[in-house]
Amino acid sequence: MSESAIKITNLTKRFDDITAIDNLSLEIGWGELFGILGPNGAGKSTAVNILNTLLEPTDGSATVDGRDVVFEPECVREVIGVCPQEPAFYPHLTGEENITLMGEMHLVPKDVLKERVKSMV
The missing domain is CATH 3.40.50.300 (P-loop containing nucleotide triphosphate hydrolases)
Structure with missing residues (x-):
């Protein structure tokens, strides 16, 4: 650190x-x-x-x-992460779909992403 x-x-x-x-x-x-x-x-x-x-x-x-x-x-x-003033999600997607999309955009491996999403929703 x-x-x-x-x-x-x-x-x-x-x-x-x-x-x-x-x-x-x-x-x-x-x-x-x-x-x-x-x-x-x-x-x-x-x-x-x-x-x-x-x-x-x-x-x-x-x-x-x-x-x-x-x-x-x-x-x-x-x-690091940010919580912007304006919503940074897509309203037509579910919470799970939004989290998955962000993980995919950050190139999180699919198996890791699946477990992370499962633990969040």
Whole structure:
């Protein structure tokens, strides 16, 4: 286990001529409760998407449990999750089908996925 649960150093993310995050640095220790607050367009979702390996930073670095989000995305995905404001499920699918779909998208082996889904529903 690394010293910090999350460490962001001089993180910048640009989308063409828009700077969504400008030189952000922060460190979150194990067991700390942390919230990200700010107005629309402040870069909150962008920062979370970088931590979840959905986006790559333009500059700087971010680690989750000591794992680099750019160079070790698979390892990061094993130790982090997000509960978004908007539902991230498909309403026409059952709970079991939604969980199975997400597992398939993350390439969880079918036998492992079947057992995990069974334990959740």
